[in-house]
Amino acid sequence: MAEVVLDTVTKTFGGRPALDGVSLRIPNGSFVVLLGPTGAGKTTTLRMVSGLDRPDSGDIYFAGRPVRDLTPAQRNVAMVFQQYSLYPHLTVRQNLEFPLKSPLLKTPRAVIDSKVNATAEMLQISHKLDSKATTLSGGEMQRVSIGRALVRTPQIYLMDEPLSSLDAKLRADLRIELKNIQAHSGATLLYVTHDQIEAMTMATHIGVLHEGRLVQFGSPRDVYERPVSLYAATRLGQPRINILAADTFPGAPPGAVSIGLRSEHLLHGDGQEAVVRRVEHLGDQTRLHLTFRTNDLITVTDAHTRLKSGDIVKIQPDKPLYFGADGMRLQ
Ligand SMILES: Nc1ncnc2c1ncn2[C@@H]1O[C@H](COP(=O)(O)OP(=O)(O)O)[C@@H](O)[C@H]1O
Ligand SMILES: [Mg+2]
Numbered sequence: 001m002a003e004v005v006l007d008t009v010t011k012t013f014g015g016r017p018a019l020d021g022v023s024l025r026i027p028n029g030s031f032v033v034l035l036g037p038t039g040a041g042k043t044t045t046l047r048m049v050s051g052l053d054r055p056d057s058g059d060i061y062f063a064g065r066p067v068r069d070l071t072p073a074q075r076n077v078a079m080v081f082q083q084y085s086l087y088p089h090l091t092v093r094q095n096l097e098f099p100l101k102s103p104l105l106k107t108p109r110a111v112i113d114s115k116v117n118a119t120a121e122m123l124q125i126s127h128k129l130d131s132k133a134t135t136l137s138g139g140e141m142q143r144v145s146i147g148r149a150l151v152r153t154p155q156i157y158l159m160d161e162p163l164s165s166l167d168a169k170l171r172a173d174l175r176i177e178l179k180n181i182q183a184h185s186g187a188t189l190l191y192v193t194h195d196q197i198e199a200m201t202m203a204t205h206i207g208v209l210h211e212g213r214l215v216q217f218g219s220p221r222d223v224y225e226r227p228v229s230l231y232a233a234t235r236l237g238q239p240r241i242n243i244l245a246a247d248t249f250p251g252a253p254p255g256a257v258s259i260g261l262r263s264e265h266l267l268h269g270d271g272q273e274a275v276v277r278r279v280e281h282l283g284d285q286t287r288l289h290l291t292f293r294t295n296d297l298i299t300v301t302d303a304h305t306r307l308k309s310g311d312i313v314k315i316q317p318d319k320p321l322y323f324g325a326d327g328m329r330l331q
Contacts, residue, residue, distance in 0.1 A: 001188040002063035002155040003028040009058035018044040020212040029186040033199040036209030042192035078149035080162040084141040086133040093129040119147045159191040230327040260321035266299040271316030
């Protein structure tokens with residue numbers, strides 16, 4: 001595994017920059033998640049690192065060495081694509097073995113077998129090992145694709161929204177498994193997603209991409225608690241952060257145009273009156289949709305609340321974030 005560095009990488013398609021001067025250091029043994037909506041440049045970043053595509057300018061380094069002239073095979077990366085890519089005529093076992101059977105590797109049979117069996121078990125596909133790839137469901141095929149990456153020990157694992165096609169239960173299981181694998185094996189991962197739960201739960205570092213630019217890079221906690229901008233603030237947080245005019249509550253600093261209040265930063269029981277518009281029971285918590293003057297707000301409360309639509313609650317902001325006219329957070 002290696003530290004991977006991107007230095008001012010730019011890539012333009014048809015005159016529009018898909019990546020605009022992205023510099024990023026992926027420490028050896030880290031789990032870096034790139035977070036951004038469709039079109040932000042996530043897949044393009046992975047393709048540059050893998051060698052499937054080349055930057056227009058800028059350089060990429062593996063363990064300090066430029067990889068500009070190396071093919072994808074020479075870079076020794078393991079990539080999982082958004083869309084599974086299996087050999088349809090082979091069985092699951094043969095698909096999983098394939099990366100280990102390269103003549104260059106000379107992997108002993110017993111090692112191949114134990115890696116394949118362990119990977120299949122982890123991905124809950126052991127019972128399908130002797131089935132043809134074409135007989136699998138979409139979710140099973142995607143698990144085999146992930147498995148084909150995990151049987152290898154590359155310089156870096158590159159994963160492009162690998163869990164997005166799986167059902168919620170399996171997605172939650174695999175999030176934990178991927179995180180465990182990385183934490184125990186010291187693997188280096190660059191993982192892209194637009195799913196903030198994946199980013200928060202798995203990442204050691206989160207990079208926030210906005211229209212081809214890396215606008216923030218830090219720990220999940222850092223990005224959540226100290227977002228650089230309104231854009232970064234709205235990437236993380238479930239339910240989404242409330243954004244209101246800065247003068248909605250007293251105490252805004254000079255230059256503040258908007259105030260950001262995460263649901264846990266709206267205290268109940270004291271303060272100003274708001275009307276409960278809708279109550280959503282989610283099992284472990286309850287979401288309250290409130291109307292405060294002309295603003296819609298969302299906040300969370302305990303699971304067993306007796307509040308109902310039409311009730312009045314009192315709210316008060318706690319630890320608000322303030323943003324200026326340019327959308328950047330004020331210190
Ligand atoms: N091969 C390509 N040809 C033309 N435009 C592309 C190509 N690949 C990506 N783009 C454009 O680059 C931008 C970033 O795309 P992409 O990296 O796929 O974003 P993401 O993976 O974050 O959704 C988008 O505007 C997309 O349309
Ligand atoms: Mg993509």
